[in-house]
Amino acid sequence: MPVEYKDYYKILGVDKSADAEAIKRAYRRLARKYHPDVNKGKGSAERFKEINEANEVLGDPEKRKRYDTLGTDWQRYAREGFHPGGHDFGGFQVHFGRGGTQGDFDLGGFSDFFKTFFGDLGVRSGTSASSSWGGGFSDLFGGRKTGVRQGEDLESAIEVSLEEAHAGTKRIIEFQGDQGHRRLEVKIPPGIRDGSRVRVTGGGSSGPGDGPKGDLYLKVKIRRHPLFERKEDDLHVEVPISVVEAALGAEIEIPTLRGKVSMKIPPETSSGKTFRLAGYGMPHMRGGGSGDELVKVRVVFPSPLTEAERKHFEELRQLSRKNPRADLGLR
Numbered sequence: 001m002p003v004e005y006k007d008y009y010k011i012l013g014v015d016k017s018a019d020a021e022a023i024k025r026a027y028r029r030l031a032r033k034y035h036p037d038v039n040k041g042k043g044s045a046e047r048f049k050e051i052n053e054a055n056e057v058l059g060d061p062e063k064r065k066r067y068d069t070l071g072t073d074w075q076r077y078a079r080e081g082f083h084p085g086g087h088d089f090g091g092f093q094v095h096f097g098r099g100g101t102q103g104d105f106d107l108g109g110f111s112d113f114f115k116t117f118f119g120d121l122g123v124r125s126g127t128s129a130s131s132s133w134g135g136g137f138s139d140l141f142g143g144r145k146t147g148v149r150q151g152e153d154l155e156s157a158i159e160v161s162l163e164e165a166h167a168g169t170k171r172i173i174e175f176q177g178d179q180g181h182r183r184l185e186v187k188i189p190p191g192i193r194d195g196s197r198v199r200v201t202g203g204g205s206s207g208p209g210d211g212p213k214g215d216l217y218l219k220v221k222i223r224r225h226p227l228f229e230r231k232e233d234d235l236h237v238e239v240p241i242s243v244v245e246a247a248l249g250a251e252i253e254i255p256t257l258r259g260k261v262s263m264k265i266p267p268e269t270s271s272g273k274t275f276r277l278a279g280y281g282m283p284h285m286r287g288g289g290s291g292d293e294l295v296k297v298r299v300v301f302p303s304p305l306t307e308a309e310r311k312h313f314e315e316l317r318q319l320s321r322k323n324p325r326a327d328l329g330l331r
Contacts, residue, residue, distance in 0.1 A: 233291030271299035
């Protein structure tokens with residue numbers, strides 16, 4: 001029977017350039033979804049075995065290197081690999097016996113493709129290859145025993161202001177759960193983004209019997225702000241300045257989420273020019289520090305004009321007629 005190729009990257013839903021952490025996250029997400037103790041649907045056990053096998057290869061640097069070396073030429077390696085003896089896989093020697101098994105490794109739970117190309121490498125510590133619950137799954141539910149079902153996760157929405165998202169805040173969540181009325185205090189971290197989810201461990205439904213509770217996920221909605229527009233961790237604001245301030249320069253007050261600060265406007269500033277206030281944006285949720293505040297100035301004219309103002313503008317027009325190139329910025 002011919003060996004069927006296994007696209008482990010496709011099975012885990014990751015790109016070939018994915019790093020080890022991305023592979024681990026994808027495995028844990030899929031394993032929780034398809035573990036037979038949680039998912040009783042048809043085919044979940046076989047799907048879980050595929051996920052476990054993909055993680056066994058892509059999560060092991062040596063096996064992943066060999067898998068990537070096989071590439072599109074895997075069929076030739078498969079044909080030659082069935083014969084006793086060695087084959088050079090891009091600088092490393094692999095020895096196969098018929099059927100692809102080697103030594104005392106228990107490979108009963110893995111595919112012929114795995115046995116053929118990776119049987120000699122065995123399996124990592126904590127993996128039960130002959131079982132469909134291998135791959136170190138015991139820590140996926142935080143050390144909970146397999147066979148004990150976790151309760152269902154719950155999801156709800158929560159709305160916060162931009163100021164609360166900037167400084168961080170707390171919310172009291174009250175809802176009806178499977179054990180009656182529940183009241184939880186939830187911390188919203190500084191820098192939270194719109195659409196992010198806050199996880200409350202154990203805030204979900206209780207599991208059957210003595211099963212642990214699921215989690216509560218709060219999806220954050222940040223209310224629109226009348227002054228600031230958020231882009232990533234930067235804040236954008238538009239500030240009006242007068243014609244005189246734009247022409248001669250000035251020091252003006254700028255609103256920020258920390259309070260008002262002074263900013264200098266240089267002489268001959270054009271409408272639409274943007275200035276940067278470093279560190280006055282939203283806090284970064286990872287790595288510390290904050291984004292910036294981008295201040296766009298807009299030149300506004302007094303309306304209606306007083307007689308004195310009209311006279312001054314008329315004098316300015318007469319001056320500009322004497323030097324028309326000045327109107328174009330050509331001197």
